[in-house]
Amino acid sequence: MKFPSPIWMHVKxxxxxxxxxxxxxxxxxxxxxxxxGCNTCSAETTLVYVRCDGSADxxxxxxxxTRHLPTVIFTIASLxxxxxxxxxxKTPKSFALSEKPHYSFxxxxxxxxEYNDLDDNGFIVPKYPQHEYSLSKVIWHLNESRxxxxxxxVYLNGFIDDERIRGIINIKLDLIPFKDYATDLPHLIHxxxxxxxxxxxxxxxxxxxxNASRFALHLLMISTDHxxxxxxxxxxxxxxxxxxxxxFEIIEIKTPSLYSTGEGGYLQFRPVGYTQPERGVASxxxxxxxxxxxxxxxxxxxxxxxxxxxxxxxxxxxxxxxSFGENGDGFYKQHNYTAWSFTIGYGTPPVEKFxxxxxxxISIGLGVPLALALSGIxxxxxxxxxxxxxxxxxxxx
Numbered sequence: 591m592k593f594p595s596p597i598w599m600h601v602k603x604x605x606x607x608x609x610x611x612x613x614x615x616x617x618x619x620x621x622x623x624x625x626x627g628c629n630t631c632s633a634e635t636t637l638v639y640v641r642c643d644g645s646a647d648x649x650x651x652x653x654x655x656t657r658h659l660p661t662v663i664f665t666i667a668s669l670x671x672x673x674x675x676x677x678x679x680k681t682p683k684s685f686a687l688s689e690k691p692h693y694s695f696x697x698x699x700x701x702x703x704e705y706n707d708l709d710d711n712g713f714i715v716p717k718y719p720q721h722e723y724s725l726s727k728v729i730w731h732l733n734e735s736r737x738x739x740x741x742x743x744v745y746l747n748g749f750i751d752d753e754r755i756r757g758i759i760n761i762k763l764d765l766i767p768f769k770d771y772a773t774d775l776p777h778l779i780h781x782x783x784x785x786x787x788x789x790x791x792x793x794x795x796x797x798x799x800x801n802a803s804r805f806a807l808h809l810l811m812i813s814t815d816h817x818x819x820x821x822x823x824x825x826x827x828x829x830x831x832x833x834x835x836x837x838f839e840i841i842e843i844k845t846p847s848l849y850s851t852g853e854g855g856y857l858q859f860r861p862v863g864y865t866q867p868e869r870g871v872a873s874x875x876x877x878x879x880x881x882x883x884x885x886x887x888x889x890x891x892x893x894x895x896x897x898x899x900x901x902x903x904x905x906x907x908x909x910x911x912x913s914f915g916e917n918g919d920g921f922y923k924q925h926n927y928t929a930w931s932f933t934i935g936y937g938t939p940p941v942e943k944f945x946x947x948x949x950x951x952i953s954i955g956l957g958v959p960l961a962l963a964l965s966g967i968x969x970x971x972x973x974x975x976x977x978x979x980x981x982x983x984x985x986x987x
Contacts, residue, residue: 620641622742628675650666657890659888660789662763671904701808701886702722703807704797707802712916714913739767757793760792774869790928804915804922806912811882820908857934859931861878863929
């Protein structure tokens with residue numbers, strides 16, 4: 591019987607993997623629109639509606655900057671559901687879902703904190719002198735956008751200009767309807783059930799009497815879980831740092847429903863930020879996460895407008911701080927830049943897997959020595975067999 595060569599087996603496996611990736615295709619059908627139903631909106635009005643239809647449900651997403659606070663809302667309902675937005679001039683007036691949703695959760699960044707890191711450890715703690723800046727006065731301008739069936743993306747510049755602080759906040763929101771890795775470090779995993787949120791703080795002015803200024807983001811997390819429950823923080827180790835070199839931890843914040851039943855919302859990110867636009871190992875820094883606190887929805891926010899139809903008092907609303915830096919890095923003024931990314935998604939958070947390239951390298955790395963070893967064994971066995979045959983033939987003569 592003739593056995594296939596080890597090299598052909600590796601090639602065959604590689605072709606099967608490629609075929610499977612092609613067959614899988616898109617996991618959801620996406621449709622999107624900028625400022626749906628608004629006839630008077632300008633370049634300073636950005637509300638994106640994305641509908642993601644799967645085999646059993648639809649995820650309705652709202653990406654909103656109209657009330658200045660960067661906000662992402664997920665609402666899960668049936669395939670027959672529709673979401674309509676009505677407007678009052680250039681701001682949304684109401685959100686009407688045609689049926690009661692199965693589940694909803696959201697996140698928003700409402701404040702920026704500057705703190706004097708007296709211990710030079712990167713964490714923001716109450717004992718440090720600090721000052722909060724509401725993002726309610728940030729002017730957002732849509733710089734770049736993409737609305738297609740294979741990707742929905744917006745990139746905005748937020749301008750802060752008052753007597754206390756000046757600078758630019760850049761935010762990118764990105765969704766693709768299949769599983770893949772983000773283009774930029776830390777190369778977080780996209781899925782059809784998630785949206786990438788990337789934020790950078792550029793050339794922010796610091797307070798004159800702070801000698802060790804750093805900045806922290808104040809992040810809100812909202813879900814339709816019961817108000818007495820809590821979000822769940824988990825950090826897991828990953829042996830795969832192929833996509834984010836040197837970072838072996840992954841942080842996941844799960845809503846109570848996801849934690850208990852496997853169906854709910856999550857935030858996923860690696861504890862790393864970047865201090866230069868050209869992201870790399872040399873420009874990486876540590877991202878620190880605080881404990882959760884219970885809070886309320888901001889007044890005059892899209893969150894309050896969206897969830898106003900339900901009993902706001904029963905919503906689970908918590909917050910946390912994400913701060914950046916490590917000992918000896920020169921604080922924020924060293925580079926005047928800090929960037930961080932996370933994904934917000936629904937369902938089971940994705941798990942890292944080795945890429946096809948790495949699988950090929952591992953297969954070849956293991957296959958070639960194994961093939962050589964087997965070849966050597968076969969050669970020795972055949973050589974001994976021939977020698978015995980020759981010896982037996984000579985003795986018979």
